[in-house]
Amino acid sequence: MEYKDFEFHLKSSLQGEEIQLTDRQLAALLPASKTDYTWKWIILISGIIALATALFWLANKDNNTKSTASYINKSASTVHNTHSNNNDANIKTKVDSKVVMSNNDNVFENTLENTDTNATTSSISNLSKTSIKSITPEHNETLTSAIEIDKHLSSIPNISSSINNTTVKLDAFTGSTASEKMGALQQDLVLPVSQLTTLEGLDMKKVNSGQKMFQFTKKVQCADFFVGRKVAFAIIPEIGIFYPFKSLENNASEPTLILPLREENETSLEGLFAALYGRMTFRRSGFYIQAGVSYARHVEKMSLSYDFIEKDTTRGIISTTISTNGDTITNIYGDIIKETHLSGNKIVHHSFSLIDIPIVVGYEKPFGDWIIGADLGVNVNVNMKANGKILSSATDFQPTDTNPYNFNKNVGLQLRGTLHAGRNISEKSRVYLGIRGTYLPNTYSDDSNPITQSYRFGGAYLGLIYRL
Amino acid sequence: MSIEDIVLGCKEGNRKCQEALVQKFAPGLLAICQRYTSDIHKSQDVLQDTFYMIFKNLHTLHDPKAFFSWAKRIAINASLELLRKQHKFIFVEMEIANDMPSGSIPDVYSTMANAELIKLLQKLPKTLYLVFNLHVIEGYNHQEISDILQISESTSRASLFKARQRLMSQLNTTQTVDQNSIYFTDNIKQYGI
Numbered sequence: 001m002e003y004k005d006f007e008f009h010l011k012s013s014l015q016g017e018e019i020q021l022t023d024r025q026l027a028a029l030l031p032a033s034k035t036d037y038t039w040k041w042i043i044l045i046s047g048i049i050a051l052a053t054a055l056f057w058l059a060n061k062d063n064n065t066k067s068t069a070s071y072i073n074k075s076a077s078t079v080h081n082t083h084s085n086n087n088d089a090n091i092k093t094k095v096d097s098k099v100v101m102s103n104n105d106n107v108f109e110n111t112l113e114n115t116d117t118n119a120t121t122s123s124i125s126n127l128s129k130t131s132i133k134s135i136t137p138e139h140n141e142t143l144t145s146a147i148e149i150d151k152h153l154s155s156i157p158n159i160s161s162s163i164n165n166t167t168v169k170l171d172a173f174t175g176s177t178a179s180e181k182m183g184a185l186q187q188d189l190v191l192p193v194s195q196l197t198t199l200e201g202l203d204m205k206k207v208n209s210g211q212k213m214f215q216f217t218k219k220v221q222c223a224d225f226f227v228g229r230k231v232a233f234a235i236i237p238e239i240g241i242f243y244p245f246k247s248l249e250n251n252a253s254e255p256t257l258i259l260p261l262r263e264e265n266e267t268s269l270e271g272l273f274a275a276l277y278g279r280m281t282f283r284r285s286g287f288y289i290q291a292g293v294s295y296a297r298h299v300e301k302m303s304l305s306y307d308f309i310e311k312d313t314t315r316g317i318i319s320t321t322i323s324t325n326g327d328t329i330t331n332i333y334g335d336i337i338k339e340t341h342l343s344g345n346k347i348v349h350h351s352f353s354l355i356d357i358p359i360v361v362g363y364e365k366p367f368g369d370w371i372i373g374a375d376l377g378v379n380v381n382v383n384m385k386a387n388g389k390i391l392s393s394a395t396d397f398q399p400t401d402t403n404p405y406n407f408n409k410n411v412g413l414q415l416r417g418t419l420h421a422g423r424n425i426s427e428k429s430r431v432y433l434g435i436r437g438t439y440l441p442n443t444y445s446d447d448s449n450p451i452t453q454s455y456r457f458g459g460a461y462l463g464l465i466y467r468l
Numbered sequence: 469m470s471i472e473d474i475v476l477g478c479k480e481g482n483r484k485c486q487e488a489l490v491q492k493f494a495p496g497l498l499a500i501c502q503r504y505t506s507d508i509h510k511s512q513d514v515l516q517d518t519f520y521m522i523f524k525n526l527h528t529l530h531d532p533k534a535f536f537s538w539a540k541r542i543a544i545n546a547s548l549e550l551l552r553k554q555h556k557f558i559f560v561e562m563e564i565a566n567d568m569p570s571g572s573i574p575d576v577y578s579t580m581a582n583a584e585l586i587k588l589l590q591k592l593p594k595t596l597y598l599v600f601n602l603h604v605i606e607g608y609n610h611q612e613i614s615d616i617l618q619i620s621e622s623t624s625r626a627s628l629f630k631a632r633q634r635l636m637s638q639l640n641t642t643q644t645v646d647q648n649s650i651y652f653t654d655n656i657k658q659y660g661i
Binding site: 001002003005006007009010011013014015016017018019020021025026028029030031312316317320322326329340342344392393395396398399401402403 | 483486487490491494495496498499502503507508512513515516517519520523550553554555570571572573574575576577578582584585586587588589604605606607632636639640
């Protein structure tokens, strides 16, 4: 055979050569199927729109004026109901308004009149502010004497709807002791009261002497003049830096060389975090609910230095001999030992990006302009994406989205807890600095991944709370 | 399903088309990878990289009919990348006429199995084997080989000439042809040849 023909034979034999693969091997060559995240995005966007709508509606629904009127109305009604329940109230209508106390016969005459229904809203607002300031323990004690409130009540149109043309005459408390009368009055009198210091013509000596005769047997409940909204809303942009505490475990049935190499040479770099929350605070209690969207990204750095000789022994033709007359060819089979010196130094990264919906419940306690707080909650993972290359053999790396080193597309729920301290920087805004730990019960690795990769996060976060 | 339909479907992310593409071309591409890596496990790794690159860059392929030659080039580049990590190839620059060596070789080589033929070729020095493989088996011309291996065309020609001479010598020798001669000698003793 001519050499030229031999080359032709080589080409025709090898060019169309195929090596069959198993179904599993073929499946491993396919790209990762794209999960349909459409519905998740629809839910996420719908949730954000709903939250924004609710915040907007609540922020525009309530205002201080309406709230003040509401509370004052309730207070007035309470007074009215109290006296009605005691069957001692004698209601009269008078043009002049006055509260007269007689220390001698323990008869109270509380005459209230509100005639000016054209009072302005600003009057109400002013009154509400004054009322809050005025209700201090000292004032409560002073209330045990006598209060003249007609000047201020006359400017409240909403109160007038409840107690207009009403005179509460407390002298109907006949048969009751003075302390009982005052106890009832003190407990239930939640009328907005003007700042006592502004009362003119009040005889303080008389008031003080009257005060002495009442002995309160139980703790007086302060009237509730909380005139703001019960809940407050805020938006919170937050950034942070965290350190991922990684753990690697062998998920394969046999020990792998890659695991110790990764444990020894792979280091976690600091992660970055950004989030935008909406917060609803229950102002009386200090508790709050917070939800939003967050993004986190962290990187693993693999510095691999290797220098070794790889030995590969295969069995094959080690020699071909031809007999002297040329009619016989003898192939000699034997072990072929191949030694390959492998050395190199590689630095390869792979990274993870997480998009989460954090939902937390927390509590804050103010100390003047300072505030400390804590919260607990979960991060609902929407999507996790792995990028870069990961060690696949003693010397080689492969993309993170190819078999067998696959990673999950979603890590599910994460538990998180935060401690933070903040300071008011303006009437509506506050900055805070917090530390947070995040526990991820699920692993990053896919079930087929021979190495299980899990994380815990610990980090520091800086945020701005802007009250709506 | 024609190759045009398969490629078009793959571009649109059709799963069945992707499966069809893999089933149709993976065996051939694996054979190419193995010719370069000479190790089934490494060639499978290279094939993995090859299909990753294929699916990632399929949108850049404008002529679906040219898919196999495009994919073959990716497989060869991926194989060479792996080889470069393991070996440093040094091509000697020289000017040699591109003459086909003349002479005859034993007919028995025409009946050898493919695996044996590849092993025979792989006894050539790596650089010569690469050029020989690219030119004779894959059918690339010297300009293409110079692009792939990043050498000059004259070097490619010279390497091919040397590879052919070596191969001729190997095929006709009655002595041991490589560094495994010690094993040959041992085997002669062992088998009483």
